[in-house]
Amino acid sequence: MTYEELVKNRKDSKLNIDGLINQSELDFDTGCYLDPWGKWYNSANPDILVIGQDWGNVKYYEKNNGLDNPSNPTCSNLIKLFSSIGFEIGSPLKPNTELKLHFANIIPFIRRGKMQGSLELILNQQTINVFALIFMKPLVELLQPKIVITLGLASTTALLNVFDIPTEKKNKLTEMVTGPAINLTDDIKLLPMFHCGASVINRNRNLELQKIDWQRVIKK
Numbered sequence: 345m346t347y348e349e350l351v352k353n354r355k356d357s358k359l360n361i362d363g364l365i366n367q368s369e370l371d372f373d374t375g376c377y378l379d380p381w382g383k384w385y386n387s388a389n390p391d392i393l394v395i396g397q398d399w400g401n402v403k404y405y406e407k408n409n410g411l412d413n414p415s416n417p418t419c420s421n422l423i424k425l426f427s428s429i430g431f432e433i434g435s436p437l438k439p440n441t442e443l444k445l446h447f448a449n450i451i452p453f454i455r456r457g458k459m460q461g462s463l464e465l466i467l468n469q470q471t472i473n474v475f476a477l478i479f480m481k482p483l484v485e486l487l488q489p490k491i492v493i494t495l496g497l498a499s500t501t502a503l504l505n506v507f508d509i510p511t512e513k514k515n516k517l518t519e520m521v522t523g524p525a526i527n528l529t530d531d532i533k534l535l536p537m538f539h540c541g542a543s544v545i546n547r548n549r550n551l552e553l554q555k556i557d558w559q560r561v562i563k564k
Contacts, residue, residue, distance in 0.1 A: 372410025
């Protein structure tokens, strides 16, 4: 499967989930991107693939013409985390084109309702795993990145599931974040991380601790 075919599958998908909408039903879904995050970084042969949870909601999407707002906490914190390991990634509107990165979300669609809140409020883990099987596993196998960084428990659990990786720590994100890299394949390392959105930064793991976690990217 090519990347173009994967994107076409997403654009043609008919969703039957109340909390999600395919952005192909809206304006601004132009170009060949699996989801709006790919408009920031979309390398075809990335060193690092970052997999988030979901991108945003309809209101945010339409207000920003299908692009990320650099002031979005997830974006601004991700910039700081990459900077802490020596990667100056720029902003969603002005990326550093010298870097070989690819950004995607485990759910390549957008929310209908509120933008904030756990992904599990609208999808159970089994459904998230199905989306990962349809979109993320083919993406990883196509891109063959050296490192995959998953943000949050839902995306980490889904990726482990579709690559048939058994682990007693599957539901303990802290242990996976502070532990060694996971061999996703013989050539691809998985580094689970906490999500860097505002709610997680404020309640679960602050930015300074996350910067320590991210040092594993350059030490792996």
